[in-house]
Amino acid sequence: MPGSVFALMDAAKGRARAAGLSVIDLSIGSSDQNPPxxxxxxxxxxxxxxxxxxxxxxxxxxxxxxxxxxxxxxxxxxxxxxxxxxxxxxxxxxxxxxxxxxxxxxxxxxxxxxxxxxxxxxxxxxxxxxxxxxxxxxxxxxxxxxxxxxxxxxxxxxxxxxxxxxxxxxxxxxxxxxxxxxxxxxxxxxxxxxxxxxxxxxxxxxxxxxxxxxxxxxxxxxxxxxxxxxxxxxxxxxxxxxxxxxxxxxxxxxxxxxxxxxxxxxxxxxxxPDEVSRAGARIFEARRDALVPALREIGWEVALPQASMYVWARVPGLTDSVTYAVRAAETTGVALSPGQAFGEQGEGFVRFALVQPPEVLGEAARRLATVPVSVEPTLQPVAP
Ligand SMILES: Cc1ncc(COP(=O)(O)O)c(C=O)c1O
The missing domain is CATH 3.40.640.10 (Type I PLP-dependent aspartate aminotransferase-like (Major domain))
Incomplete structure (x- = not known):
């Protein structure tokens, strides 16, 4: 993520922790497995x-x-x-x-x-x-x-x-x-x-x-x-x-x-032997198999990835992924990468890094179901 978006997400995670939420950090693609x-x-x-x-x-x-x-x-x-x-x-x-x-x-x-x-x-x-x-x-x-x-x-x-x-x-x-x-x-x-x-x-x-x-x-x-x-x-x-x-x-x-x-x-x-890296890949595959159906259940359009450690999901109706990701982190503790951080074409998407066990990923999807995709602008008093 570009520095500014990274800093925004970091601050949002901090606010979630300060509010007593358990943070599920899926924003960074660093493997959580041990080397051979x-x-x-x-x-x-x-x-x-x-x-x-x-x-x-x-x-x-x-x-x-x-x-x-x-x-x-x-x-x-x-x-x-x-x-x-x-x-x-x-x-x-x-x-x-x-x-x-x-x-x-x-x-x-x-x-x-x-x-x-x-x-x-x-x-x-x-x-x-x-x-x-x-x-x-x-x-x-x-x-x-x-x-x-x-x-x-x-x-x-x-x-x-x-x-x-x-x-x-x-x-x-x-x-x-x-x-x-x-x-x-x-x-x-x-x-x-x-x-x-x-x-x-x-x-x-x-x-x-x-x-x-x-x-x-x-x-x-x-x-x-x-x-x-x-x-x-x-x-x-x-x-x-x-x-x-x-x-x-x-x-x-x-x-x-x-x-x-x-x-x-x-x-x-x-x-x-190839089996060593295959075994590592199967861990990420099991996580994919937990997250993708859980996201589809909350109405998101998500393809089943054949590779990598990410799920790239289009959020229905999303036009400002940075605001959405900050709001999701602050209100649910789920930290994602906003699609916009990867370029203009990424707008409307968020990226999940599969760096938590399957049950935690399911929990992340359930929490996200409560996050509004767009928030109505606050009504301003109409000038007389
Ligand atoms: C596309 C891509 N290239 C390079 C890297 C970094 O690789 P390395 O740790 O070997 O520098 C990453 C890490 O997330 C990546 O996603």
Missing amino acids: EPALEALREATRDPQTYRYPLFSDTRPLREAAAAYLGRRFGLRLDAETELLPLIGAQEGLAHLLLAVTDPGDTLLLPDPCYPPYLGAVAVAGLSVVTLPLPPERGFLPDLSAVPKDIHPRALLLNYPNNPTSAVADAAFFREVAEWCRARGTLLIHDHPYAELTFGDYRAPSALEAGTEGVVELHSLSKTHHLGGFRVGFAAGDRHAVAALARVKGAVDFHPYLGIQRAAAVALGL
């Missing part, structure tokens, strides 16, 4: 190894780069060169901000979806980019229509994210092939932010944009959601070797890669 034990054990062991105490150099990142390449091979059938096509990140968010600095010049155009993960806007501002908005219409399954991009626009990069935050929408491999082709024809770098790659439900498995080829495509992976390592700050960039090399040059001026112990933990996590 073997990853934690690798980190504990690393802290006892003095070899990990020094600055990690690029060559020290090789085991994590190889683990990432093996994961991408096993999971998506990709064959990436760990030396030139992979780079550890201090989280996908760090990676994106530095990637934009690395592959663009100030004033370049970036195609950015609306709605989108709000920190994208900060990364765009840091890089001094000019944004052309790509609406994600609900009737297109929240996929952009690239044929609507004016022909005289020459974007340096296009940023996408599926499974999507905030909409939970998913995209198939054919979509990525089409988008990659569109980008290659224009010399536009396709950046795919992929932190929810393993947070998928039922038989659905998310593809990688790199299945469309690595040339002109960079994908940002994160262990924050897939392995619940959000606080450890670790992920990796994969794909186009020129973009990865440019990113490495920028990062070389800024950081020394994640702590080696965290790299070892991440490498262990990436090597675990």
